[in-house]
Amino acid sequence: MIPLLATIFRAASLGALAATGFGVLFNAAPRPLAFCAAGGALALAVRTALLGHGVSLEAATFLAAVTVTLFAAGLCRQRLGSNATAVAVAACIPMVPGAFFARSLLGLFALTAPDVLPLDQSFTDTVVSMLRVVFTVGGIGAGIALPLAVLRRCEF
Amino acid sequence: MILRHRDLEQIALVALRCARVLMQCGSSVRVIHECGALLAGCRGVELLGMRVGYASITITLSRDGNSITRMATVPPPGVNQRLDQAVRTLVREASETCMPVAELSERLDRLMHDVPRYPDWLVVTAVGFACAAFAGLLGADALALPAVAVASGAGQVLRMFLHRRGVNLFVVVTAVALLAAFLGGLGARLSGSFTQELALVSSTLLLVPGVPATNAEMDVVDGYPTLGSARAVSVLMVMVFIAVSIWLAQILLAVRA
Structure with a gap:
C-alpha cells in the first residue's frame, strides 16, 4: 500500500508540474493556472491509482479525464466559468501519450530498415503501441467531451 | 429597427x-x-x-x-x-x-x-520543467532530467524565434524537435544517464499538439466532423515530423531504440 501511495504522490507531483508548465505555455491566467496544477495532479493520481489496481492504461486514462473534467466543469464551475474546458484540457495534457506515439512511428521506420529481425515481432510491437496510442488519445478526448456534453458547459 | x-x-x-x-x-x-x-x-x-x-x-x-x-x-x-x-x-x-x-x-x-503574456524567460523555464516532469512520468532516471529541461528550453527558444519570423509550422516543428532531441540525448549521455532514449524523446514533448488533439475530438462529438478531421490530420502530420526529427537525432547520436 505504502509503495503505491508513494508512486501516486510522485506521479501527482510530476503531473501538476507538467500541467502548470503547459498552462504557462498556453498563457493561462494565474488563477486558472492553479486549477491546471490541481487538475494535473488529480489526473495523474487517479490514473496511477487505477493502473496500480490492474486497470488498463486506456481505461485508466479515460476515467482520469472524466474525473478531471467533472472537477473543473462541475465542482469548480462557479470559480472557473468558461475557463473550465481550458483547465480540463490543460490538466489532461500530461496524459497525452506523445512519447509512445513517437516510439510507434519510429517502430514503423525500423520496420523498413534492412537489418530488421525478427519482422513479425517488430510489426506486432509497433501495431500494438500504435493502437494503444489511438485508444489512449481517444480516451482523453472522450473523457473530456462526454462530461462537458452532459453538463451543458457554459462557454461564454 | x-x-x-x-x-x-x-x-x-x-x-x-x-x-x-x-x-x-x-x-x-x-x-x-x-x-x-x-x-x-x-x-x-x-x-x-x-x-x-x-x-x-x-x-x-x-x-x-x-x-x-x-x-x-x-x-x-x-x-x-x-x-x-x-x-x-x-x-x-x-x-x-x-x-x-x-x-x-x-x-x-x-x-x-x-492582453498580457508571460515573459519569455518564464515560458522557457516552464516548458523545461514540464518536459522534465514528462520524462519523469515516462520513467527517465534522475540524471536525465536536467538535460531534458535544458534541451526542451532551448527548443522553446528556437520555436519562439522561428514563430516570430513567420516560418512554416512544420519547418518549426522539425527544427525544434531535432534540436531538442539532439541536445536531450547528448546531455543525458554526458551526464551518465541510462535512459538516453527516453531523454531524447521527452525533450520534444513541448511540441505535442495536445489542445488541437482534444479539440479535434470535441468537434466531432459536438457534430462538426469536417473540422475535427482536419485538426486530426494536422495533429498526425505534426507527430510525423516530430518522429522524423527524433529518428534523425537518434542517427546523429547513434542511439538504438
Missing part, C-alpha cells in the same frame, strides 16, 4: 473578427458558432449559417428579407487562453448590452494588444 445591407455587413464582419481571434486562440467550433449567434441575436439578426473550416470562416446573416454572406481567412491556430477568455467576456458583454459594432471592434483591437 430597420437594418440596411451595410449594417448587416458590419455585424457580419465584426462577428468574423471575433470568431477569427477565438479560432486562433484554440477554441472549438461550438464556441465559434455560439459567438456568431450571440453577436447576431442581440440585434434581432438571424444567423442563417456559419461554416468554420481549418483556414477560413464563413457567416450568413439575415434580417427583414436582406441577407449577407461574408468570409474571412484564419491564420494557423495556436493557443492563448487569456486572450480567448477576454474575447469571450467581451462577446458576452456585447451581446447583453447590444454594444455598437464600432465600439466592439475598437475594444477587440485593444484586447489583442493589451
Whole structure:
C-alpha cells in the first residue's frame, strides 16, 4: 500500500508540474493556472491509482479525464466559468501519450530498415503501441467531451 | 429597427473578427458558432449559417428579407487562453448590452494588444520543467532530467524565434524537435544517464499538439466532423515530423531504440 501511495504522490507531483508548465505555455491566467496544477495532479493520481489496481492504461486514462473534467466543469464551475474546458484540457495534457506515439512511428521506420529481425515481432510491437496510442488519445478526448456534453458547459 | 445591407455587413464582419481571434486562440467550433449567434441575436439578426473550416470562416446573416454572406481567412491556430477568455467576456458583454459594432471592434483591437503574456524567460523555464516532469512520468532516471529541461528550453527558444519570423509550422516543428532531441540525448549521455532514449524523446514533448488533439475530438462529438478531421490530420502530420526529427537525432547520436 505504502509503495503505491508513494508512486501516486510522485506521479501527482510530476503531473501538476507538467500541467502548470503547459498552462504557462498556453498563457493561462494565474488563477486558472492553479486549477491546471490541481487538475494535473488529480489526473495523474487517479490514473496511477487505477493502473496500480490492474486497470488498463486506456481505461485508466479515460476515467482520469472524466474525473478531471467533472472537477473543473462541475465542482469548480462557479470559480472557473468558461475557463473550465481550458483547465480540463490543460490538466489532461500530461496524459497525452506523445512519447509512445513517437516510439510507434519510429517502430514503423525500423520496420523498413534492412537489418530488421525478427519482422513479425517488430510489426506486432509497433501495431500494438500504435493502437494503444489511438485508444489512449481517444480516451482523453472522450473523457473530456462526454462530461462537458452532459453538463451543458457554459462557454461564454 | 430597420437594418440596411451595410449594417448587416458590419455585424457580419465584426462577428468574423471575433470568431477569427477565438479560432486562433484554440477554441472549438461550438464556441465559434455560439459567438456568431450571440453577436447576431442581440440585434434581432438571424444567423442563417456559419461554416468554420481549418483556414477560413464563413457567416450568413439575415434580417427583414436582406441577407449577407461574408468570409474571412484564419491564420494557423495556436493557443492563448487569456486572450480567448477576454474575447469571450467581451462577446458576452456585447451581446447583453447590444454594444455598437464600432465600439466592439475598437475594444477587440485593444484586447489583442493589451492582453498580457508571460515573459519569455518564464515560458522557457516552464516548458523545461514540464518536459522534465514528462520524462519523469515516462520513467527517465534522475540524471536525465536536467538535460531534458535544458534541451526542451532551448527548443522553446528556437520555436519562439522561428514563430516570430513567420516560418512554416512544420519547418518549426522539425527544427525544434531535432534540436531538442539532439541536445536531450547528448546531455543525458554526458551526464551518465541510462535512459538516453527516453531523454531524447521527452525533450520534444513541448511540441505535442495536445489542445488541437482534444479539440479535434470535441468537434466531432459536438457534430462538426469536417473540422475535427482536419485538426486530426494536422495533429498526425505534426507527430510525423516530430518522429522524423527524433529518428534523425537518434542517427546523429547513434542511439538504438
